[in-house]
Amino acid sequence: MTAPAPTRRSGRWIERWDPEDEGFWQATGERIARRNLWFSVLSEHIGFSVWTLWSVLVLFMGPEYGLTPADKFLLTSVVTLVGAVVRVPYTFAVAVFGGRNWTIVSASLLLVPTVAAFWVMEPGTSYSTFLLVGLLAGIGGGNFASSMTNINAFFPLRKKGWALGLNAGGGNIGVPVIQLVALAIIGASGGPRVLLGIYIPLIVVAAVLAALFMDNLASVQNDTGAARDAARDRHTWIMAFLYIGTFGSFIGYSFAFGQVLTNGFGRTPLQAAYLTFIGPLLGSLIRPLGGWLADRYGGARITLWNYVGMAAATAVLIAASMHKSLPLFVSVFVVLFVLSGLGNGSTFKMIPGIFQAKALAKGLEGEAAVAYGRRLSGASMGLIGALGALGGVGINLAFRQSFLSYGSGTGAFVAFLAYYGVCFAVTWAVYLRRPAGRIPATTAASQEKAQLNYAEV
Structure with a gap:
């Protein structure tokens, strides 16, 4: 029997x-x-490159720019x-405008911060101007949320871990790619405007290709109630807390790694650039593997042991920091990048699995269960992605304060270690701990089933 084709x-x-x-x-x-x-990967990839643009540009900004290390961390x-912050509206833009249509718009918007940076990037520009242009570059971070929400709707539950991991990993690679391009430009004695000039036409290409080859799904309809329901669900906030530990680490370290090497170990910008791309590159490439492992063994199990490694x-x-x-x-920082990428894949795979388990627990079956899970997981991804990215803000502020107070990043790493320990405890307590105590057999079986469902998400 021939399966019905999608109607258009x-x-x-x-x-x-x-x-x-x-x-x-x-x-x-x-x-x-x-x-x-x-x-979608192409557009998100360039969005990540634009978002992390300033992690590279600050390496070009020598003494003639008049910025202190604290100024650069704040930037x-x-x-x-x-x-x-923009990840929240970007998530719901897919339902309002359509995945293809919003990809075109969001890709085109990347021209604004890139052209603005090209215009102001020179000594003598005020610090407030750099801050303003840096704020504009932040819109590149929103492309992740809209892209993940869109791709989540295209794939069946059994393949979401792989698809979301590949989509996010391909986007994350925008971080090391722009660092590699910057390395080549610095090595060739080029300036930051050369880097910016390379990306402006690439943005146009991404928008055009999205217009030519992508589709909108009518089934992803605007539903403001989904955002409200997702915000009320405790699992949205629990997963956001865990995602801060994985993605917050990845993006925060991506922004800060070069500055930690120059400020903490006395490396020159060129020496730092030779090293900074390795961690984000491996962390990006490993993310699909994290999703695949979560599909096979359960996201909660992979996430739990990943936090042990982190x-x-x-x-x-x-x-290493104390002994210089x-x-x-x-080498260990690169390992930490790899683990953050692996955890990104496993934690994000948990999201649709959790809401599918909740649908089954409510007695829903078939398409009704799928629709419920898709509705809430799509809405929650924007909130979780936004809060996860805030972890990157916390990491850069922690490094800033650590260098101001102690002259090194050691104090910040102590705080990160404590956070990973709490994430381990939360993952075990919420998604893997077996019910304890004397309770009726039927209740115990029900709770055991629910707990096992969560362990498999």
Whole structure:
């Protein structure tokens, strides 16, 4: 029996979309979903590059710019903050305008901060101007939220971990790519405007390709109640707390790594640039693996042990920082990047699984359960992604305060170690701990089933 094809209307809108129907998925759904995934990755990739642009630009800003290390940490902090905040409206823009349409708009908007930075990037520009232009660059962080919400709707639950991991990982790679391009430009004695000039035409290409090859899903309808319901659900806030530990670490360290090397270990901008791209690159590449492992073994289990690794790596970093051991510091920092990327994949896979489990617990079945899970997981992703990115703000502010107070980043790493320990405890207590105590058998079985469902998310 031939599976019904997706029905369409003008403007590249798909009216019927049912990826949980295996016949539909094999016949036409998978091909369309993958096509949208690739072009979503491209736009998100460039969005991440623009968002993390200032982590690179500050390396170009020598003494002639008149900025202190604290000034630079504050500058990167405000960029991270805006990127976190705009993730909320970007999430719901997909439902208002359509995934394809908003990808075109959000990609085109990246021209604003890039052209503005090209215009002001020279000695003599006031610090307040740099802060303002840095704020504009924050919109690049929003592309992640809209892209993840859009791709979440295209794929069936059994493949969401892989698809979301690949989508996010491809976007995350924008961080090391712009650092590598900057390394090449610094090595060739080029200036920051060369870097900016490379990205302006790439932004135009991403917007055009989205217009030509992506689709809108009519089933992803504007639902303001979904945001309210997601905000009321405790799992949204629990997962946001955990995502601060993984993605907040990834983006925060991506912004701060170069400055920690120049301020804490006396590296020159060129020497720092040779090292800073390695961690974000490996952390980005590993993210799809984190999603795949979560699909296979359960996101909660992968996340739990990932926090053990992050805590152990941070403890070693404290020792390396105190003893000024650059080889140990850099190698373990790269390991921490890898673990943050792995945890990004596993934590984000947990989100649709949690809300699907809640749907089943409510007695919903079939398409009703899928629709409930998709509705709340899509809405919660924006809130979780925004709060997770705020972790990057906290990391940069922690480093700023640590260097002001102690002249090194050691104090900040102690705080991060404590946070990872709390994340481990929360993951175990909420999603993996078995019910204890004497309770009726039927109740125990019910609770055991629910707990096992969460362990498998």
